[in-house]
Amino acid sequence: MAKAKPFAMGDQLVKPGQRTCIDLPVPGLYTHTPLALPVHVLHGNTPGPTLFVSAAIHGDEINGVEVIRRLLKLSLLKSMKGTLLAVPVVNVFGFLHLSRYLPDRRDLNRSFPGSESGSGASRLANLFAREIIERSDYGIDLHTGAIHRANLPQIRANLEDETTLRLASAFGVPVMINSDIRDGSLRHCAAEKGVPTLLYEAGEALRFDEACIRGGVRGVLSVMREIGMLRRTPRGKGKPTDPVLARRSAWVRAPISGVFRPTKDLGDRVHKGQAIGVIADPFGSDEVIVESSVNGLIIGHTRLPPVHEGDALVHIAQFHRPGVAEDAVEEFHQRVED
Numbered sequence: 191m192a193k194a195k196p197f198a199m200g201d202q203l204v205k206p207g208q209r210t211c212i213d214l215p216v217p218g219l220y221t222h223t224p225l226a227l228p229v230h231v232l233h234g235n236t237p238g239p240t241l242f243v244s245a246a247i248h249g250d251e252i253n254g255v256e257v258i259r260r261l262l263k264l265s266l267l268k269s270m271k272g273t274l275l276a277v278p279v280v281n282v283f284g285f286l287h288l289s290r291y292l293p294d295r296r297d298l299n300r301s302f303p304g305s306e307s308g309s310g311a312s313r314l315a316n317l318f319a320r321e322i323i324e325r326s327d328y329g330i331d332l333h334t335g336a337i338h339r340a341n342l343p344q345i346r347a348n349l350e351d352e353t354t355l356r357l358a359s360a361f362g363v364p365v366m367i368n369s370d371i372r373d374g375s376l377r378h379c380a381a382e383k384g385v386p387t388l389l390y391e392a393g394e395a396l397r398f399d400e401a402c403i404r405g406g407v408r409g410v411l412s413v414m415r416e417i418g419m420l421r422r423t424p425r426g427k428g429k430p431t432d433p434v435l436a437r438r439s440a441w442v443r444a445p446i447s448g449v450f451r452p453t454k455d456l457g458d459r460v461h462k463g464q465a466i467g468v469i470a471d472p473f474g475s476d477e478v479i480v481e482s483s484v485n486g487l488i489i490g491h492t493r494l495p496p497v498h499e500g501d502a503l504v505h506i507a508q509f510h511r512p513g514v515a516e517d518a519v520e521e522f523h524q525r526v527e528d
Contacts, residue, residue, distance in 0.1 A: 197233045197273050199321060207235040214321055216282065216314055225283070227317060230262055230276040238272025239417050242322050243410055245277070245332040247299050247376060249284020249291070250395040254332025257406035264411075272419045275322055281314070288396060290336065300372070302379035315379075323380050328357065328417055329387035330410055331376055334402075335394045338494035339502075342456045342487075343392040343405045343522065347377075349435065354386040360416035361388060361409035362430020364457075364518040365489055365507055367439065388413070394493060404526040431522040434515040436507035440484050444469060444497045450480070451495065454504070457519040458488050459512055466504055469497065484508055487515045 194206040202212055213226035243261065245254025258278040261267075267274065279285045281298050292298055296311035304315030323329065335341040345358045346369035358366050369389070371378045380387040390409060392402035412430045414420045444450065452467040460466055460482040470477040480503060490505025497503065509515045 192237055194233065194235060194237045194272075197231060199229065199231060199325070204231045204233045206233055208233055214317060216317065217310055227277070227282060227314070228279065229322065230258075230274075230278070232262075232267055232270060232274040232276070234270045234272050234419070236271040238270075238419050239327040240273040240275065240325055241414065241417065241419060242275040242277065242326040242329045243332065244280050244318075244322070244329070244376070246285050247280040247331065248297075248333065248336075248395070249279075249281040249287065249289050250337060251290070251332075251334040252285075252396060253334045253393045253399060253402050254390070254406065255279060255285075256398055256403050257332055257410065260403070260407050261410055266411075266420065269421070270414070270419050274414075274419070275326060277318075277322060280318060283310075290395065299376055300374040302374055302376055303382070315376075318376070319379050319383075323376075323383055323385055326380075326385050328413070329376075329380050329385050330361075330413060331387060331389050332406060333389060333391050334397075335391065335490060337395045338492060340394040340399075340456060340491050340493055341391045341505075342489040342519065343390070343402055344489055345409075345433065346389040346391055347387070348381065351386060354388070357386060357413050357416060358388055359433060360412045360430065361390065361433070362412050362522075363390070363392070363405055363409060363433055364431060364522045365487070365515065366433045366435045367507065368435070401523060401526045405522065408526070431518055431525060434509055434511070434518050436486075436489075436509055436515075439486075439489065439505060439507045441490075441502045442466065442480060442483055442504045442506065444499050444501045444503055445480065446476070446478050447498045448472075448476070448478075449495050450492065450497045450503060452491065452504070454488055456488055456491050457516075457523075459486075459516045460488060460506060461485050480504075482506060486512060487519070
């Protein structure tokens with residue numbers, strides 16, 4: 191069997207069978223404190239594809255940081271083919287300040303492909319594009335909901351692409367959403383460079399969620415098996431959840447300002463016109479029942495009770511067979527709790 195060649199990144203060569211952490215320099219803090227983008231490179235003895243797994247491109251989305259930490263501790267990676275590029279904290283500036291954004295309030299996930307001479311966000315995006323995306327064959331970007339907003343484990347990707355659909359199905363979370371690629375996003379940059387990339391959304395910002403973390407670790411391993419980096423498990427053993435493709439989704443918004451008391455949660459099946467919560471002022475007067483606008487499954491939910499009129503409350507995905515989607519959610523939670 192052919193032996194892999196050394197893998198080059200920055201000014202370092204990683205030998206076959208070696209794993210190392212390479213610190214890619216990024217602009218330092220104004221306190222004269224240096225900073226770096228840490229990349230864990232695991233280079234197999236045997237040739238194979240290169241997969242990047244990234245987290246915290248929004249600095250407050252920390253579930254993915256724990257997914258990658260657990261992934262790197264697994265002994266089965268010693269027999270891995272190809273190369274794994276694991277980047278647990280892409281937005282090191284935001285991570286330091288528990289913030290979604292960079293110090294200049296720019297969104298790193300709207301700054302790709304960036305440039306070497308642009309803003310701080312543009313330079314960091316350009317570094318990631320050059321050193322990570324351009325060296326990869328596939329990618330998985332780990333996210334959570336925004337601050338005070340939780341997401342049911344789901345894959346968002348360009349599911350019209352056959353390869354991406356295959357990887358999304360292999361990841362094995364309950365819901366897949368065919369998501370438009372936004373200009374300036376990491377996924378847009380990867381698509382431009384021909385690198386199929388999944389976006390895993392699960393949990394909420396600044397909080398660990400055990401089910402979401404376990405689902406993320408299992409999902410990454412399932413994709414690695416699908417692309418030949420790891421040996422497939424015996425038929426029927428460790429089979430991932432069969433995901434269900436959502437045909438569209440819709441947000442239910444607050445009809446008035448007040449305090450929102452939900453009566454439904456993530457993964458619950460709802461029907462059009464069904465009550466999903468109540469909004470009232472702090473004294474309990476002028477109560478308004480919030481109703482679902484569609485039939486479907488709740489995949490996103492605000493966790494902040496005080497709301498203003500027009501705020502997004504509940505994100506509902508619609509399916510051709512909602513009951514099957516509901517079963518997939520239940521099966522997923524049973525698997526990650528085992």
